[in-house]
């Protein structure tokens with residue numbers, strides 16, 4: 001049974017897309033470009049589909065990482081996924097982007113607990129703690145955002161993946177060399193959860209922060 | 225109903241309206257708009273992050289609503305047009321990404337179009353093909369532009385623009401000062417109806433002789449705004465009541481006067497007998513009235529689309545897309561950017 005899945009993610013510094021047939025990754029591509037998601041994503045999708053020798057009509061589902069990640073780029077991936085789903089009449093499966101990084105680490109045979117900490121800008125990281133168990137990797141608690149220094153020292157001392165330890169080397173322990181989401185790993189995670197159960201989210205962003213806006217001061221203050 | 229020409233889907237997300245429309249030729253088949261204006265009200269102006277979040281939430285439901293209104297399926301679409309700029313970068317990206325996804329999924333051509341040119345083109349949906357050349361005046365919360373349009377798909381030139389605030393921004397700020405609700409355009413217009421437009425002589429920006437040399441067709445509203453603030457402050461200090469209706473009417477008059485005066489001047493300068501006005505501020509009754517009167521006096525024919533087509537919407541984007549498709553222009557690439565400062569001369573982005 002072939003179930004063709006297009007996976008995309010724009011929550012980290014890579015614009016990444018992959019095609020998975022339910023068994024293996026057919027094609028995958030990552031463009032390290034944190035500022036031009038809107039330009040780069042569709043050409044990247046087009047490229048992986050061409051490499052896989054498939055056309056949009058061959059897709060059975062779309063998978064997308066819903067962050068947490070810098071908002072502007074994150075929205076590009078999510079709206080692309082939902083619009084593809086609508087135009088092609090296929091389902092959109094969403095997962096936490098940090099889980100995709102954790103899944104990649106677990107599939108490399110790592111053991112025990114580790115941390116994923118990605119760039120949240122403004123001197124903060126998006127982070128979550130994981131443990132590898134029989135049958136897969138499990139997240140310990142909800143993803144969060146904070147400065148590296150605000151994390152419990154015992155948590156920061158864990159082996160850490162993501163750009164966090166590269167940006168703030170003094171604050172983290174051993175670096176696990178997986179820096180950004182890879183759509184191939186994200187596809188594998190979604191296929192695994194579709195088969196074995198596990199958290200599939202609605203395709204809406206995990207913002208973790210309120211919009212950056214101050215209500216205007218009292219009306220009279222314009223005069224002062 | 226028009227059966228000729230390709231069915232064009234238009235997507236707009238440059239500011240605080242998510243617009244999705246279907247146009248065939250110059251016929252509007254569906255016009256769905258979701259606005260986040262109320263979410264910005266408590267901030268007194270458009271907050272980019274709030275607008276971007278709202279676009280993402282609204283995009284799929286708005287596309288679905290446009291399909292239902294048009295009685296069409298997305299797969300019926302022959303071409304996809306989208307605003308690629310100018311506008312708020314994060315907001316633009318939502319529409320651009322959605323448009324690319326539709327075009328790529330369905331194997332249809334994609335056209336990234338200029339938001340300002342699309343405003344001008346909206347009028348073809350109400351009044352048919354544009355008289356060309358025409359002078360176009362665009363006034364909204366985001367823009368104040370005077371354009372020379374020789375060919376809406378190929379040749380649009382900027383004659384002038386605001387050097388500081390957009391006209392609509394000035395309305396918002398003065399409304400806030402007077403304790404009138406956001407958005408300021410409608411509330412000032414309403415308050416002005418009971419006031420005397422000649423009560424206070426507020427300044428007309430960039431109309432002095434020395435300014436006209438360098439800024440003949442440019443606009444400035446920050447001096448006017450400051451003059452209104454000072455005038456109100458002085459009354460407050462003196463413990464006098466503020467004649468809100470007179471201030472609103474006099475401010476309204478100053479804005480409408482300078483906009484129409486420069487627009488008519490531009491027509492005369494270039495020997496053009498057609499003026500078209502677009503953008504949200506065209507809802508302002510004094511601007512319409514003064515434009516009608518001055519155009520009639522100058523022998524210029526005036527075109528103003530209905531208010532619904534003057535504010536941001538997908539219809540104007542689809543309308544311009546249809547014109548570009550009709551000329552047989554090559555589509556934009558899937559690497560099309562969201563260009564927050566897209567120059568008006570660039571009608572279509574590659």
Ligand SMILES: [Zn+2]
Pocket residue numbers: 339343364366367503535536
């Ligand atoms: Zn506009």
